[in-house]
Amino acid sequence: MSTLLRKFKLFLETTQDIFAHAIEYGHLLDNQKAINRLKTCNKCQYFMQSTQQCNRCGCFMFMKARLAATKCPENKWENE
Ligand code: SF4
Numbered sequence: 001m002s003t004l005l006r007k008f009k010l011f012l013e014t015t016q017d018i019f020a021h022a023i024e025y026g027h028l029l030d031n032q033k034a035i036n037r038l039k040t041c042n043k044c045q046y047f048m049q050s051t052q053q054c055n056r057c058g059c060f061m062f063m064k065a066r067l068a069a070t071k072c073p074e075n076k077w078e079n080e
Contacts, residue, residue, distance in 0.1 A: 015063060022067055029068045037065040040076050 001009075022028050029037070038061060041047045046055040053060055056073040064070045071077065 018067070019063075027068045028066050034065045037072075037077050038062070040072070041065070044074070044076060046074065 019028075041054065041061045044054075047053075047061065048055055051060070052062055054064070054073070057064075059070075
């Protein structure tokens with residue numbers, strides 16, 4: 001297995017673990033709040049449309065926006 005493929009597999013396993021933990025402990029944001037976060041990101045100069053990542057934190061926003069404890073590095077999610 002190539003290094004890139006191993007890294008991608010590890011990324012998927014880690015993501016799965018994070019979401020399993022968040023679901024188990026009720027740390028997922030409700031849909032409307034997550035959508036509001038993504039709307040803010042879509043208007044942000046740091047949002048990279050091609051990969052759906054934030055250029056400030058490097059996170060994939062379709063995942064990060066669903067996790068209640070996460071923060072925008074530019075504090076643009078404050079008015080959710
Ligand atoms: S998390 Fe914050 S800084 Fe990053 S893209 Fe979204 S609004 Fe912009």
